[in-house]
Every structure is written in structure tokens, then in C-alpha cells.
Amino acid sequence: MLKEKKIAVLGAGKMGEVLVTRLLSTGTLEKEQLFVTAKHESRVAYFREKFDVKGSTDNAEAVKNADIILLCVKPQIAPKVIASIRESIHQDQLVISIMAGFTIEQLQKAIVLPLPVIRAMPNTPCEIGAGMTVLASGNQTNGEQIRFAEALFDSLGKTIVLDEKYFDAVTGLSASGPAFIYVVIEALAEGGVKCGLPRDVSTALVAQACLGAARMVAETNQHPAILKDHVTTPAGCTIDGLLKLEEGGLRVTMIKAVDEAARRAKSLGSE
């Protein structure tokens, strides 16, 4: 459904590169459909070299012939970047923003024209196609435009559409979540090392345990507590380990981590 569309990626940074990589490698888009921008010419040159896509440091030039404008710059510079394209955008374009903390209302105000707008929150596992992207749409956006956005982000993993009121929570959980899990993986691997396992073996065992546990939750639809109970035999070793997790306050710490990240997400767009 995206085969006829031209996409301008404004801000070809880390996330921009993840998007371009997946969109091309999954065959969702052809390189001729993409135009990227960055602040520095060297970054644009890197994209030309690596992906053979068109690019420029001129955002206005990038959006002129685009059907979809993908805003991937940092939220702090969004007003400046949007101001630089305002004269070149037109009514039949769709704007998709992945900027954390930048609301649909802020986007619409900055764009001025009543363009359809979609807010997306992807996460870094998108790099390997195991990402999660949450989408929310503005009131000018129709069903077909939401399906365009879903088709784009489906190339990065899973996509769901939610009300924008959940976005700070989504940012704190889904976007920051992989970092929290990496800390858990690192800590569990240290546990393996403490018990005598070689570090690489220990890390591989933890990664596979996490992958397996995550798939059990996602694919069996069972509550995590039930799945945990299945591992926990009376007077066995798992219950002793769980006792240590409770003693260390793991649950409370995790809840507070998500809550704090969500609070920070709320303040990002107003900086």
C-alpha cells in the first residue's frame, strides 16, 4: 500500500537510520521513495553511501515532493525544523512524528496548516524487527492514513494504535523499557558469573531465558504470575531466589522506574 508514496525522513539520526534500514530491508519501500535530511552534510553523505537514497541538509527541499513527512529530529529543535518547512508543506501530506514528549496539539500548532498528523513511539529493538510502535492520530487523520503509518512501522516489529493520553506511559514503559531489561539481563548474568559460569555463557543463558519468558507471556496469554508459579516448586530453588528479589524491592523499583520515565517524557516536549 506504500508503493506509490514518497517519504521524507527529517532528522536521519539513530532512529532515522533504524527506520530506513528496516523499511528497505523488508521491501516495504524502495530506495527511490526515500529522501533523508540531517543537520550535517557528512551524515547525509553517509546515508547516500550506505543506502543509495536521496538526501540534503535542506528540509524544505525534502518535503516538497513527499506524501509522508517523518519527523525524527529531537523534540527540542522541532519548532525550528517545522518552521523551516512551513512554506513548502501542502494540505494532502501526512505528518508522522516519532519525537518523544511532543504532543499532537504542539505539532498541529507548529505546522499551522490543518494537516493530518500521527504521533508514533517506536523503541530500539525496531533495529532487529522486534520493536513495538504505538501510534496515536490527530482529528484530521483518516483510517487510510493510519493504515499507511501501520504499514510503515510494521516493518519494525509490532504496531498498535492507542489514544494519545497514554503516550507518556507508553514512553516510560515501551521506549525506555528495553534499557530497564538490559540492566536486569546484565545483573542476572553477573549472578551466573558469581556462581561460576563463564561470562559469555552466562549472558547467553540470560538472554535466552528472557526471550523465552517474553514469548511465553506474549504467546500463551497467561498472566505472568501463573507462569512464574509453574517454575516455582514448593521448597525448591526458585522460591529462594524470588524471596531475594522481594527483599531487594525489585517490583517496587521497576514500577518506580517506569513512573519516573513517564514523568520525564511528559516534560520533554515543553523544554
Ligand SMILES: NC(=O)c1ccc[n+]([C@@H]2O[C@H](COP(=O)([O-])OP(=O)(O)OC[C@H]3O[C@@H](n4cnc5c(N)ncnc54)[C@H](OP(=O)(O)O)[C@@H]3O)[C@@H](O)[C@H]2O)c1
Ligand atoms: N532513541 C530512541 O530510543 C527513541 C525511541 C523513540 C523515539 N525517539 C525519538 O526519535 C527522535 C530522534 O532520536 P535519535 O535518538 O535518532 O536522535 P539523534 O541520533 O540525535 O538524531 C537526530 C538527527 O536529527 C538531525 N538534525 C538535527 N538538526 C536538524 C535539522 N535542523 N534538520 C534536519 N535534521 C536535523 C541530526 O543531524 P546530524 O546527525 O547531522 O547532527 C541527527 O541526525 C527524538 O525525537 C526521540 O525523542 C527516540
